[in-house]
Amino acid sequence: MSCVTKILAVLDADKQQQKAMNRALHLARISGAQLTFMLSIYDFSYEMTTMLAADERNVMRDSLISDRQAWIKDLLEDYNTRDINYDVQVLWHNRPFEAIIETAIEGNYDIIVKATHQQDGLAALLFTPTDWHLLRKAPCQVLLVKEHEWPEHGKILAGIHTTGEHQHHRSLNTCITEAALKFANCLHSEVHLVNAYPGAPITIAAEIPEFDTSSYAETIADNHKIALAEHAMPFHIPAEHQHVREGLPEQVIPALAEELDAELVVLGTIGRTGFSAALLGNTAEHVISNINCDLLALKPEGFVSPIKL
Known part of the structure; x- marks a missing residue:
């Protein structure tokens, strides 16, 4: 089964090295998917040129x-595009993310491929x-996409949240694992599952001296191991590829990805919006800043984008 059938590759307007182009071509080659290269451009000065008539501005645009x-x-001439079905779209839009999402919706694409760059300081937070x-x-x-290569017989790490009792958590876990397995099939790689669990709250140990933190931690770890094994069983993922570790997901997942030298991390993302999202982000957003490989982010089943056509 192919991992994807339609790929939307988003290019950087100001870079000669196009990581997304390279990765999207690789993905299209191994999956046989249809590929679109898109670029969103905008120059405010062209819209504000009052000396020109509307028709003249359109011609310049x-x-x-x-x-x-x-x-x-010209960029594509440096790549092997033989036997790859691709087209090129350049859109005039003052909000690139809206142009990308609108194109993805209109074209019914399976995946958006985009290079990511580290955001430093307060700008990344706010x-x-x-x-x-x-x-x-x-x-x-x-x-x-980051810098890590996609070698054959590599490792794909899927982040699983086993403590969620709601159906949407279980459904998202299934989507994450299925996506990881499809990519592993395309890349001839192996899938590892990771589940992070919280340690004993420090306040409990301070307030209740007789509280046995080590016993508590062992019990929590055992519960998570059982839950992860139950999740892994129908997917035939072996016990040695199931990792349960204490800590926050945004710390545990990057550490394990580096330990395994993973080529790809697969996570679910909840699509949080508003000021809390701008300030805090979510697990996928924290993880991408701390890993040196690609991140595949999935939405819950039934998710509807707030961007409308």
């Missing part, structure tokens, strides 16, 4: 779009760049 289409085709908007609002899978 169309000229810029044509130049960018030619630039993308402001939401295109990557974060896609994690929260894209209607399909989002593959954020």
Whole structure:
């Protein structure tokens, strides 16, 4: 079974090295998927040129779009595109993430592939760049690309939340594992599952001296191991590929990904919006800042993007 059938690869307007182009071509080659390279461009000065009539502004805008289409085709000359079904789209839009999501919805794409870049300092904490908007609002899978290669017989790490009692948690766990297995099949890789669990609250140990923190931790760990094994059983994922570790997911997952030298981490993302999302983000957003491999983010089943056509 193919991991994807339609790929939307988002290019960087100001970079010669296109990580998303390279990864999307690799993915299209191994899956046989249809591939679209898209670029969203906008120049506010063109819209504010009052000396020109609307028709003249449109001509200038169309000229810029044509130049960018030619630039993308020049970039593609450095790649092997034989037997790959692809097209190129350049859109004029002042909000790139909306252009990407609208294109993904209209074209019914399975996955958005985009290079990600480290955001440093306060800007990463308070402001939401295109990557974060896609994690929260894209209607399909989002593959954020870093530098790590995709070797055959590599490792794919799927983050599972086993303590959720609600059906949507179980459904998302299933989607995450199935996606990891499909990619593993395409990449000839092996799937590992990871589940992070919290340690004993320090306040309990301080307030109740007789509280046995080590026994508590062992019980919690055993419960998580049992739950993860039950989840893994129908997918035939062996016990040695099931990892249960104490700590926060955003700490445990990057540490294990580095230990395994994983090529891909697969996570669910809840699509949080509003000020709390801008300030806090969610697990997928914290993890992407701390891993050196690609991240595949999935939405819960039935998720509807807030971006409308």
